[in-house]
Amino acid sequence: MDLENTKAQMRKGILEYCILSVISRNSCYASDIIKELKEVKVIVVEGTLYPILTRQKNAGLLSYRWEESQQGPPRKYYELTSEGRNFLVELDMSWQELVESVSQIRTR
């Protein structure tokens, strides 16, 4: 078994959940999300984010609005839809369960 691959699978698993969590706090654009993730040591390249955000938007979990920017082209600012909020609540519960299970197994 490949250690790097297994680690990557773990990171992939939490990424969409983390992204929804970040957006739930305030509307933000891709670069903001990267910065927040970096602060908690989840390091991904921006290219990873765009397909995920678009997929979540297509699934009705996110909506966006355009904002003019001094720095260049207009930016998409994402926020959670009500469906997205429900989805996040489900993921929160799922995460709690996972953390509990893993903790119990580790401390047996």
Add this chain to the structure above:
Amino acid sequence: MKITVSINIGGYSFNIDEDAYSELKIYLKNLELHFAQEESSSEILSDIESRLAEIFRGKLTAYKQVITFEDVRQAISVMGTPEDILDTEGPSAREKFSSPGYHRMYRDPDNRIIGGVCSGMGAYWDIDPVIIRILFVVLTATAGIGGLIYLILYIVVPVARTTTQKIEMKGDPVNIHNIKESVKKEFKTVRRNMKL
């Protein structure tokens, strides 16, 4: 003195050094291929281009009016190459868009002892070619016919030259991911052989 190219990226016009332009063009093409299987690939690419325009605008000053190779390199490291990009969608999405495993027998030129007949058959049925070779030797020793069968197979079974054929030899689906993996493997083999 260098030649510059004028580009439109994300709706903004930039002057970019020729070598930087080539690098950028290849990068965008690779991204396009990487996202080709995504439903909203054009939207994703457009978002990425807008972000690139933002990054490039940040690099221009009153004294620097041209995007350089180094700028492009730096932008690529921020955005990430297809290899850096974490694909969170399961493999089922990838396989959806590939041709089904067209499975046919080829002679395997990379793993051959004589003509690749046995390694080709091994690849087709996913068994160790050594077993097939033993079979041939036994056939030749007992019935004398092994050599003839081998010769017929050598003539009739085509040799796998292209990457696509090598993938088909194993019966894997021919999609971008498998082609990339196959090319990587072949590159390693060539490097190894050259070092000898």
